[in-house]
Amino acid sequence: MRSAQLSKVGIVVALFATSASAADGTHEWPCYGGDPGGTRHSPLTQIDRTNVKRLKPVWTYRTGDLESIEKYRSLKVKIAFEATPLMVDGVLYFSTATARVFALDAATGKERWTYDAKLERNLSFAEGASRGVAFWKSAGDAKERRVFLGTLDARLIALDAGSGRPCADFGDRGTIDLAAGVPHAIRGLYAVTSPPAVVGDALIVGSAISDNGRFDAAPGIVRAYDARSGKPLWTWDPIPRQADQPGGETWKGPQAFQTGAANVWSLISCDRARGLVFLPTSCPSPDYYGGKRLGENLFANSLVALEAKTGRRVWHFQVVHHDIFDYDIAAQPVLFDLKRGSARIPAVAVGTKMGQIFVLNRETGQPLFPVEERPVPRSNILGEEASPTQPYSSLPLLGLHRAEPWGPDEAELRWAQDQFKSLRYDGDFTPASLKGSLLSPSSVGGINWSGMTVDPERQLLLTNVNRIAQVVRLIPRAEFGQARGERLGEEFAPQSGTPFGMARRTFLLPKSRLPATKPPWGTLAAIDLATGKLRWEVPLGSMYDLKADPGAAAWGSINMGGAITTASGLTFVAASLDGHLRAFDSATGQELWSSELPAGGQATPMTYQAGADGKQFLVIAAGGHARMRSKLGDSVVAFALPEPMR
Numbered sequence: 001m002r003s004a005q006l007s008k009v010g011i012v013v014a015l016f017a018t019s020a021s022a023a024d025g026t027h028e029w030p031c032y033g034g035d036p037g038g039t040r041h042s043p044l045t046q047i048d049r050t051n052v053k054r055l056k057p058v059w060t061y062r063t064g065d066l067e068s069i070e071k072y073r074s075l076k077v078k079i080a081f082e083a084t085p086l087m088v089d090g091v092l093y094f095s096t097a098t099a100r101v102f103a104l105d106a107a108t109g110k111e112r113w114t115y116d117a118k119l120e121r122n123l124s125f126a127e128g129a130s131r132g133v134a135f136w137k138s139a140g141d142a143k144e145r146r147v148f149l150g151t152l153d154a155r156l157i158a159l160d161a162g163s164g165r166p167c168a169d170f171g172d173r174g175t176i177d178l179a180a181g182v183p184h185a186i187r188g189l190y191a192v193t194s195p196p197a198v199v200g201d202a203l204i205v206g207s208a209i210s211d212n213g214r215f216d217a218a219p220g221i222v223r224a225y226d227a228r229s230g231k232p233l234w235t236w237d238p239i240p241r242q243a244d245q246p247g248g249e250t251w252k253g254p255q256a257f258q259t260g261a262a263n264v265w266s267l268i269s270c271d272r273a274r275g276l277v278f279l280p281t282s283c284p285s286p287d288y289y290g291g292k293r294l295g296e297n298l299f300a301n302s303l304v305a306l307e308a309k310t311g312r313r314v315w316h317f318q319v320v321h322h323d324i325f326d327y328d329i330a331a332q333p334v335l336f337d338l339k340r341g342s343a344r345i346p347a348v349a350v351g352t353k354m355g356q357i358f359v360l361n362r363e364t365g366q367p368l369f370p371v372e373e374r375p376v377p378r379s380n381i382l383g384e385e386a387s388p389t390q391p392y393s394s395l396p397l398l399g400l401h402r403a404e405p406w407g408p409d410e411a412e413l414r415w416a417q418d419q420f421k422s423l424r425y426d427g428d429f430t431p432a433s434l435k436g437s438l439l440s441p442s443s444v445g446g447i448n449w450s451g452m453t454v455d456p457e458r459q460l461l462l463t464n465v466n467r468i469a470q471v472v473r474l475i476p477r478a479e480f481g482q483a484r485g486e487r488l489g490e491e492f493a494p495q496s497g498t499p500f501g502m503a504r505r506t507f508l509l510p511k512s513r514l515p516a517t518k519p520p521w522g523t524l525a526a527i528d529l530a531t532g533k534l535r536w537e538v539p540l541g542s543m544y545d546l547k548a549d550p551g552a553a554a555w556g557s558i559n560m561g562g563a564i565t566t567a568s569g570l571t572f573v574a575a576s577l578d579g580h581l582r583a584f585d586s587a588t589g590q591e592l593w594s595s596e597l598p599a600g601g602q603a604t605p606m607t608y609q610a611g612a613d614g615k616q617f618l619v620i621a622a623g624g625h626a627r628m629r630s631k632l633g634d635s636v637v638a639f640a641l642p643e644p645m646r
Helices: 012-014 410-422 478-483 548-556
Strands: 056-061 084-086 091-095 100-105 113-114 134-138 144-152 155-160 175-177 196-200 202-205 220-227 234-235 269-271 276-280 304-306 312-316 335-338 343-351 355-361 373-377 387-391 437-439 452-457 462-467 470-477 491-492 499-506 522-528 532-540 561-568 570-573 580-586 591-596 606-610 613-622 635-640
Touching: 056 100, 084 134, 084 606, 100 144, 100 343, 269 335, 335 452, 343 452, 355 387, 452 561, 462 561, 470 478, 499 591, 561 606, 591 635
Parallel strands: none
Antiparallel strands: 056 635, 084 091, 091 100, 100 113, 134 144, 144 155, 155 175, 196 202, 202 220, 220 234, 269 276, 276 304, 304 312, 335 343, 343 355, 373 387, 437 470, 452 462, 462 522, 470 499, 491 499, 522 532, 561 570, 570 580, 580 591, 606 613, 613 635
């Protein structure tokens, strides 16, 4: 963990500051996370704890997306509707994985326009999701408004917000090819799944890069472009390419600087007043063997603060040293003011797959809650050198840590116990091994891209959590080809350029297909930021037939898709495999309301006011997630309170 001195930001503030207005989230939802800092918190109070049970669906919009991918298997087996719509000036904007953008009337759901970027559907895709679009409005001309889309075939597209037509003056007739000139960037395996960040007239965009294919994967560069012209502004590479570059001393080995990835595939947050962007970087390639990239590996697995205008690194904080666990920072950083007595400290919270939350001063990167280095297990793989220590936050650990075997009956419990004995398991940060290691938490989390929400007045941080384990084994290169056909239910990857291929699987029971570790497997949790203590944690949803075993309500569900909070003291979240959208009391964790969706709700909801009567709407994309095997669909559903009786 290292920090660079924060430079004077007066000039940058003047260039990038924006005035507080409805566009910053008062009644709208102009950014993926509600505001540029990703708090996912709304000041609206019309829907509250006394009336939330009266919420009803008021309109549903169907995208028709599923029919268009029926004959494209690579998309079909990975498709997910993870978008969170934006709402600006009474219009909803959202995207789908097939590179289609939709604009709807926010009050009625009536279609305003649609745009189809004609995704090249026959590619081999690593991912099948788009989490949404970004919105830009000119400071000098209120009529100049654009919607930006990143696609699975690595394009950045600018659309006129009023008409949906490509902006001819941006890039090449409205499009920038993000894969052009990037080494080893293969379309479909090199993609964009999250919307760009917007700071002033700058767009900042990362990339999603296929895991575990090769040691020298495409570089995880982050780039900034001018929102009007598409002109490149700067490029930042998370991996130093020479020993004398900052962080270069943390990469060891003759080929270390050829490592790829460490990319930013999740959401970027912005402090527009300070002119800073906060990048959550990921694991260097490949995920589970780092023998060709020994050392701490800065600036991978780090929260990195850059000047939005120049791309200059201001500070960084590394959450995993020498990642050999696939512990990307998947969650969007959350910017908020931490209250301590009469002081308000500018803070940023980082949620991790390890189930840890680090809260840092967003001007300096220094921890605001204590962090210590603790010893962790060593690797027994020839050529590998696991970091001897890892950072631990003093905030509560969320997710599965000390795993215990579990089964719903005696036979499956014995199977789980026998598996435990056959695997390597030494607690947190157990490295992959030849016989197979139990990784707990798994690469699913902890906290994944679902992310966190902060209620600033109550000083509560809330997040949904996964509590499942994974089995990972390394396979010597000479044995990899034969091993791929030996076991069903495993994901195999070659990790080309290293001595080992990889196989991994979720640690599931053979008969019931439930997790083989003690439940709950999915929870919703709240941390009191005033005390640093866990306020509450409750099971989230269900992944089992409650009629067969009512006690399974306490088991919770594997989940993807985030939560939001409102000033009325409510937390809304779907995410679980049972396909319900739920409301919880933010103060206590009590479930107050739920409604079944037409398909899986593996997306983060949003809320806003619209219409002549200022009605508050709650909206979520309900399209499911193929790899989670939740129900697939293509709906956007809006909820509101019924009209009062007259």
